[in-house]
Amino acid sequence: MTDTLSLLKQRRSVPPQFLAAPGPEGAQLDELLAIAARVPDHGKLVPWRFIVFKGEAREQAAAVVARVFRERNPQASEDQVAFERKRLTHAPVIVAVVSRAREHVKIPLWEQELSAGAVCMTMLIAACAMGYAGSWLTNWFSFDREVLRDFGLAEDERIAGFVHLGTPTAPISDRDRPVMADIVSTYGA
Template sequence: MTDTLALLKHRRSVPPQFLAAPGPSEAQLAELLAIAARVPDHGKLVPWRFIVFAGEGKVKAAERVAEVFRKRTPDAPEDKVTFERNRLLHAPLVVAVVSRARKHEKIPVWEQELSAGATCFNLLIAAEAMGFAGSWLTNWFSFDREVLRAFGVAEEERIAGFVHIGTPQTRPADRERPDMAAIVSHFGA
């Protein structure tokens, strides 16, 4: 229990450019995804799924991002195109969590979307517990339908986040945290 509390208290996102190999092995990845899927899921709808970007698949995805970026911003300098391409290339592993929230007679879409968000965070926590680090990010291409179609994301699906996972090369200093007195209230007090 103490280890879990310490992990939660000290976990810090590490930007993808500071994540290097080794990344999770195939067995570790399978375990990470199984843990990520253990989130509240009212109605057992499984309103999310995973797309794994690793190896050559990650390189192809990065090229697609660069192509669409170049198409959307034809005047962009080559270093900016390279920057956009590299968004998916820094960490050895990137997992897209795809929200499959849909209208349901009992379970609101918002609740399903929250479940997808919980999946992203469970994935980060599990990676940290395995000795890796990560970042949960969205970028412009998380919302670009042309890129999403290329990644196999259906029109009714959305990206909850791209979770970048690898071995941390550095740990950022902790950031300022919220003033608890400003965000906690007690009903009836």
């Protein structure tokens, strides 16, 4: 129990530009995804799926992002396009968590979407336990239908997050955390 609490207290997000190889691969990546899938899932709907970007596939995905960014922003400089291209090339492994929430007679869409968010967070915690670091991000292209089609998403699917995974290249610093008194109340008090 103490080890789990220590892990949860120490987990930090690491920006993708500070993540390098190695990242989870092979059986370890399979295990990480299996752990991430062990989240609350009312009705056992599995309202999410994974797309893994690694190796050359990151460059292919980055080219899609750069192309669409240039189409949407014809005035953009080459540096701006290059910056957008790099978003999916920093970390050695990126997992897109795809929300495939669908109308259901008993399970609200909101619950299904929350389950996809739980997948992202569980993946980050499991990666930390395996000795890696990560970051859960979206960025503009998570909401661009042309990019999403190129990445293989159906029209009714959305990105819950891109989870960037790897080994930190710099010390991980903490950020300011909320003051508990500001965010905790007791009902009826």
